Amino acid sequence: MNYNGLFDGKYRILKPLGQGGMSTVYLAENVKLGTLWAIKEINKNSKIDILVEPNILKRLNHPALPRIFDIIEDDDNIYIIVDYIEGTSLDVELAKGGKYSEDRVISYALEICDVLQYLHSQKPNPIIYRDMKPGNIILSKDGAIKLIDFGIAREYKEENSFDTVYIGTRGYAAPEQYGTGQTNERTDIYSLGVTLYHLVTGKSPNDPPYEIKSIRLFDSDLSEELDRIISKCTRQDPEERYLNVAVLVNDLKKVYAKGNKVNNIDAMNSRKDYARHSPVSFKKLILNVLGNSEFAAESAYAITNFTNFKVIVVNLDFTTSSLDLNLNLVPKLDKYLSARNENFGFNMIKESMERNMFTQDILEKACIRTGDLNNIYVLTDPYDISNYEKYKDLDVEKLMEYAYRCFDITIVCLNGSIHDLYGKAAIMKSDFNIISATANIDVIRDFEGYFLYMKEKHGVSGDNIRLIAFDYKKECNLPENILNSFFGGNKYIGSISYQQDREKYRNINSFYAKNAVEKQSNEYLNILSHFNIIPKKTFGSKIGSIVGSIFGRG
Template sequence: MAVGVMLEGRYKIRQVLGQGGMSTVYLAEDIKLGTYWAIKQIPKNNVANVYDECDILKRLNHPALPRVTDIIEDSRYVYVVVDYIGGETLSTLISQCGGIPEPTVVEWAGQLCDVLSYLHNVKPNPIIYRDMKPSNIILTPEGKLKLIDFGISREFKKDSANDTVYIGTRGYAAPEQYGEGQTSASTDIYSLGVTLHYLLTGKDPAKPPYELKPVRHYNKSLSKDIEKIIDKCTRHNSFDRYQTADELAAALNALTQSNKKRKQSLEAKDQVVAFKKLVLTIWANAGFACELGYTVTGLSNHTAVIINLDFASSTLDSFLDNENECLENSGETCFDELLEASRENRVQLLDFKKLCKKAGGSGRLHILTAPYSAGNIDKYKELDLSGLIELSYNTFDLTVIIVNPSLYDTFSIIPQKRADFNIAPIAGSIDAISEYERYLLYMSEKYGISVEKAKLVAWEYKKGINLPFNILQRVLGGNSYIGYVNYDSERERQRNLENSIYAKQAYTRHSEEYTALLSRLNIIPVKTFKDTVKGWLSRLF
């Protein structure tokens, strides 16, 4: 039909939207209502497929599917009037943009699983789409996907062992569409897997050499999880694939959560977060202090230092990636220099970063420790602790000081008085909390250390064993209890190893927990990336 032709005195042809082997699709205006529709023109020699498609569509009701509103015939053609869906096909987007970012593809895959789940659960017989491919998926300006072209869809009937003929698109069609068996829900899952492969890699499987290499073969930045999901979708044997769209959606949802954590980490690294410099004390828990330090410097551009003033504890070295340097031996020289500077009243003139050792990783985490000996309490009793803390505060964004709260000495009291927050990572049990509260009361009455600065973290939290979160919040109050860090068997295992680097890995294993803690202290804000996809889409339309 030519542009401008009137159909049935009502539909005015405005443009050709697309043309395939069996039909041509036009954009038409209903001149009576002023609305726009898509009209599919099909030769009558393909009329059986036309009525099959219409019969399927008229029974469906899903926001991702077009509606059939009218059917018109003349001597040569049948014209099917359906919803006009504005936007671009995914095949057009790929040709313009190349590979699509993984989080976007995963979000789109979730939408497609939703519509496939609907189709596969239609009663009395499920609908098998059989032609999932980028050119049959339209992305609307609102970011929603619409599935079009039901010309080769069929009802699934259990008593039919095989489909009668091969039908589908080469490269996207599952093996059973070549006559190896009856098409089923897993057939659509196969084609969806191939579609996801194309979206991620930009490599069209409908073109030679007609192969599906693992997606990370083309792009190493893609996650191993998405590679595994696509591999399972596209198994040759249909029984080895995901059997339902809901099963695939569950795997994609798990991947979404994983991608969120990774994206938040990457966004935080690229962003300079404005916050007030802080001094924290950590009560006798070098493992928590190190994990916290690695998290801050791993998820932001902040610099941090861990100062160990718990001279009786020898645990700090075992948690650090110290590049095979012995922090203990180097620490004695540093503390001796600090002691000499304290006696000469010139602590503030020292280059504090040079006194500290880098703890590997990002290079933004530094360490200052001393030989582990109770005798150091007397040796360094003249140390200008207030001057040291002020020097550290002026040098680093975050100062983390490990103290031993059971020793009521200057190495514990002065840091707690100066700190912005005194953090107690302890067990989430009644006994530990009772002891914590008694200690706070004593330190407040004896030394004037504010109870308001004390913050409790349920350390190595075990759900079902420790107190529930709502009880912790109610017992301690909303301001005192700031969060938890889950128990991890790998952490426990690595405690028994020499030169363990578990703390360095913790911010990837426990990033969500630590980010929540740090946000309560206004160190790292909890950021979502819901607007990322919208922002990306806005550049396309």
């Protein structure tokens, strides 16, 4: 990659971060935003499918995984723009001749297992990582484990007998990665076992004795339990390894608890739950809600009340005032208008961009704040249909990139029927495009037509579409199995049921998103769990205590 000038007109290449057999990764600065990114350069003559990595990453949402932001290509290479994770790979300490203590290795192992369980649970096909090694594990500045480099990851397909490409890192790759069968969950378990062996002993599998020995041969203080775990993970026969990561986690927790690093397993789980809710380790999201500002408003309220996340709602639907009504913003907007204050909203954003002075601070100042704790930021303008023309040249991509950097979750409100440039930018930049609509066949087919047009016109993929039945009446709307067949199948994630009280809330001058969420908190918790905003294990026996603590009941 050429260091002189700017790559793609906005990225200044600062230095190489690493190089492998098929790619080189560079640290780059977006000079327009002042933000750092990692750019992975992959030659198009590579022996692997170069689009596998971006196609996998764009589907994933986990705090330990990097977020893909853009893909660029030229005649010779493709370039994948992802989050730059500031930290140190675990092989750095090992390269100095060091090793890690047993309790740290087990703690890291549990974090890595959480990622693997997430990958292996993907639908319709599990994701097999296939390249676990210390060099691909980053310890970030906040102490969290991150997993990088999905260059040889693949989907597991039960009907296949063998992998199409046999590849992996020598010493860490399982035997089946060299042609003895199809890689699966147990392949990642093998590589994790070798990685744990290397971390706790300091001995590379590529150094004498060139095999996985008992870790207690190198240090008799290491526990017999961890020795047995590593031995089981690294059996040559996949059938002799752990059945899945969940079984492995159970054994690791027992060793962790026995070492008195935590008082009990529940305490460790509580810590993990807290980390899931912490903005420090949470995977940021851009959620694009089409044609339903009511759902967007209620989702924002639910997220800010069930978590500590920082949320912005960006109202790009200039055809309606419903978001302002849902969040009871009209009185605040009227105050700005009566004072002839244009120092807010999209006008403030547009002017700052034109003067090349747009910053994250200006983005926050342009928002109106609302919610129980004044913790929902809303970027909107007083309703005026002429806003479409007024802001037609607004750089929506730049706006969304700033929102992503400044906030944990960005919720975009978009008109679901107008094929405009706002729609293209929002759909292309969002992690999920959410259709929260009446579950009637004419409505759903209209949205299918919208996305078909966007695919043919702009190449928009439908992989990240999620369907939610809003104001759902089970007795007369489409059944859930039919809803799950739309948009290519497996896109339906739940419903927000019809409530008669909603009609009352809609017609009173109040912050009625709060009233709706309080009535239907369980349904919103279920929806949010599909985006990893609320961990699914908080359901069941814990759901009542969560809701009770939020709304002062129980």
